[in-house]
Amino acid sequence: MDVKIFQFNGCNKCFNETLLIKLDSHHKVQYIAEPKTWKGEKTEVAVITGYILPSDIEQLEKIKENSAKIIAFGNCTTMGGVFALANQHGYEVSPLKNYITNCLNVNSCLGEIEELNALINGDEPVKLKPLCEVCHRRATCDYLDIVQRQIELDDSETCYNDLGFLCNGFIAKECKEKCINYNTPCRGCKPMVERSGIRMLGMFGTLMGNIEMATEHSEKGATDKLADAEDDVTRSLPDILGNFFRFTLPTSGLPKGRIASSGKLIEDVFTGRLIEELPLITGLLGGTNSISLTLKVIESYEKANQIEISEQAKKYREELLKLEVDLKKSVENEDAKQYKEITEKIRKIAGNMNLSNVFFGGFKSKINENDNFEEYKTHVFEVVEGTYQNGSVEYSIDSDGIIKEIKIKEGKV
Amino acid sequence: MSECEIMDEEIQEKIQNVVVFMCNECGQGSANTAGVARMAYEPAIRIIRVQCTGQIGPIQIMDALDNGADAVACVGCCIGACHFFNGNLLSMHRIKLMKKLFKELGYSDQFVNQYTSRAAEGETAVGDFEDIVERLSTAIKEKGTIKDGC
Numbered sequence: 143m144d145v146k147i148f149q150f151n152g153c154n155k156c157f158n159e160t161l162l163i164k165l166d167s168h169h170k171v172q173y174i175a176e177p178k179t180w181k182g183e184k185t186e187v188a189v190i191t192g193y194i195l196p197s198d199i200e201q202l203e204k205i206k207e208n209s210a211k212i213i214a215f216g217n218c219t220t221m222g223g224v225f226a227l228a229n230q231h232g233y234e235v236s237p238l239k240n241y242i243t244n245c246l247n248v249n250s251c252l253g254e255i256e257e258l259n260a261l262i263n264g265d266e267p268v269k270l271k272p273l274c275e276v277c278h279r280r281a282t283c284d285y286l287d288i289v290q291r292q293i294e295l296d297d298s299e300t301c302y303n304d305l306g307f308l309c310n311g312f313i314a315k316e317c318k319e320k321c322i323n324y325n326t327p328c329r330g331c332k333p334m335v336e337r338s339g340i341r342m343l344g345m346f347g348t349l350m351g352n353i354e355m356a357t358e359h360s361e362k363g364a365t366d367k368l369a370d371a372e373d374d375v376t377r378s379l380p381d382i383l384g385n386f387f388r389f390t391l392p393t394s395g396l397p398k399g400r401i402a403s404s405g406k407l408i409e410d411v412f413t414g415r416l417i418e419e420l421p422l423i424t425g426l427l428g429g430t431n432s433i434s435l436t437l438k439v440i441e442s443y444e445k446a447n448q449i450e451i452s453e454q455a456k457k458y459r460e461e462l463l464k465l466e467v468d469l470k471k472s473v474e475n476e477d478a479k480q481y482k483e484i485t486e487k488i489r490k491i492a493g494n495m496n497l498s499n500v501f502f503g504g505f506k507s508k509i510n511e512n513d514n515f516e517e518y519k520t521h522v523f524e525v526v527e528g529t530y531q532n533g534s535v536e537y538s539i540d541s542d543g544i545i546k547e548i549k550i551k552e553g554k555v
Numbered sequence: 556m557s558e559c560e561i562m563d564e565e566i567q568e569k570i571q572n573v574v575v576f577m578c579n580e581c582g583q584g585s586a587n588t589a590g591v592a593r594m595a596y597e598p599a600i601r602i603i604r605v606q607c608t609g610q611i612g613p614i615q616i617m618d619a620l621d622n623g624a625d626a627v628a629c630v631g632c633c634i635g636a637c638h639f640f641n642g643n644l645l646s647m648h649r650i651k652l653m654k655k656l657f658k659e660l661g662y663s664d665q666f667v668n669q670y671t672s673r674a675a676e677g678e679t680a681v682g683d684f685e686d687i688v689e690r691l692s693t694a695i696k697e698k699g700t701i702k703d704g705c
Contacts, residue, residue, distance in 0.1 A: 230660060337614070340613045341614060343613045343653070346652075347612065347645070348612075350648050351641065351644065351645055353648070355644065368647070368669070369651060369654060369667075369670075370664070373651075375648055375651045375652070376652075376655050379655070382656045382659055383660065395621055396617070399661050401660070401661040
């Protein structure tokens with residue numbers, strides 16, 4: 143079958159992942175990294191990766207005219223993805239279905255190649271269970287007494303949400319990346335319900351039932367001012383948009399954000415997020431540079447706040463950086479076999495391609511059976527206000543750990 | 556009704572639909588009492604009777620706003636006096652999060668509110684309605700309606 147793969151805006155991880163189609167199929171695959179230069183020729187299947195901006199309409203029309211089947215691959219194309227957080231600052235990052243209504247969707251960040259293959263071949267879509275069914279942690283859904291932004295990694299039985307550590311697993315399907323296996327709660331990139339963010343917000347709001355709330359009576363004997371009062375409920379979730387609508391903002395039905403923009407989409411994605419989320423977001427959207435970008439962010443903070451790193455952790459980090467270089471080479475050479483081998487090695491250390499295992503102070507789960515996990519285990523770290531810089535990345539956080547400003551120099555990330 | 560009367564005509568035009576979810580116990584009870592006492596309130600208020608405000612969450616609020624409501628409010632029993640268990644507290648938790656979400660998006664947080672009232676006192680419900688409209692008109696004066704991106 144004639145397959146053309148297009149990369150629109152955003153990180154190119156999903157685009158690179160499509161290299162794997164070559165491995166076990168006899169399709170005629172063509173990669174088009176810049177759809178603007180594509181002349182337009184008839185094709186059976188068009189796979190689109192990356193998020194869509196209003197300026198891409200012309201190219202999309204061309205693809206629509208020439209293709210028999212269109213598949214949106216990866217979370218950015220299906221729902222707007224993590225880049226859509228920039229919509230908070232007035233951008234119009236949108237999913238493909240806003241422009242092409244009958245496209246097929248392969249959700250999740252990173253997109254899963256098995257599902258894509260099934261759709262290209264016209265097979266039945268892969269049936270997936272809800273994430274909680276395959277999670278080894280068990281939920282009780284009791285009201286929470288406390289909401290935590292970071293947890294110590296000593297409990298591997300209790301549901302993250304029961305610990306007060308927000309996990310979007312309730313609304314998610316099972317996936318390949320499985321952040322939950324690396325002591326990272328689910329980010330909700332593969333929702334199984336419509337408007338997942340809003341539903342999860344309602345769910346977590348209910349779970350927060352035991353959190354102390356301002357209840358003094360106001361003048362009229364009513365509670366008219368109470369809903370505005372600052373209390374533990376509002377303080378415990380400093381970044382609702384980033385936590386619940388991380389991947390689904392354009393499809394959530396919320397109005398377009400009106401916060402002033404810094405002028406750069408990538409920087410607006412980060413502004414307003416929390417410091418403990420920072421490595422997770424850089425891991426998601428860094429593309430082929432995600433490892434170096436994540437490590438730069440982490441190391442700048444560790445260095446400034448004297449967070450000690452063990453030799454073993456340093457070794458693993460160096461190994462990751464080396465793998466990143468190799469990965470870039472394999473992508474350049476379009477070598478699917480090598481790509482698969484390297485990603486498997488990255489997954490072994492970093493957990494998944496979104497680097498869920500990498501964190502401040504070390505790693506979140508055991509990498510090698512023979513390792514002493516205590517050596518490089520991460521611990522809860524203090525949020526320290528200040529400006530941090532490392533090479534091409536500079537960011538400043540306030541006393542709540544919210545990122546106020548970030549600068550990422552292009553080309554060097 | 557003094558506050559409503561001095562409201563600018565222009566703003567009054569913009570406040571056409573305020574959806575108020577009232578619980579079947581105290582909320583609706585006090586609205587009934589207000590009706591018996593022939594108290595007047597803003598015509599823009601549209602009451603929807605629900606069993607308990609605990610039924611109302613972000614989904615219902617967003618549905619109302621998406622379908623043309625200018626603002627949404629919940630009126631439940633007094634804090635600690637939910638006729639079921641703690642429905643009013645739960646909905647208050649969710650509404651606080653919704654308010655914060657709107658602030659994070661750069662909007663006024665007065666499009667969503669939570670109130671309480673007492674079934675025996677009709678003025679509590681009417682007072683709540685007045686307060687909704689008052690806050691909404693201040694928000695619109697400052698930043699415009701939610702439709703034109705307040």
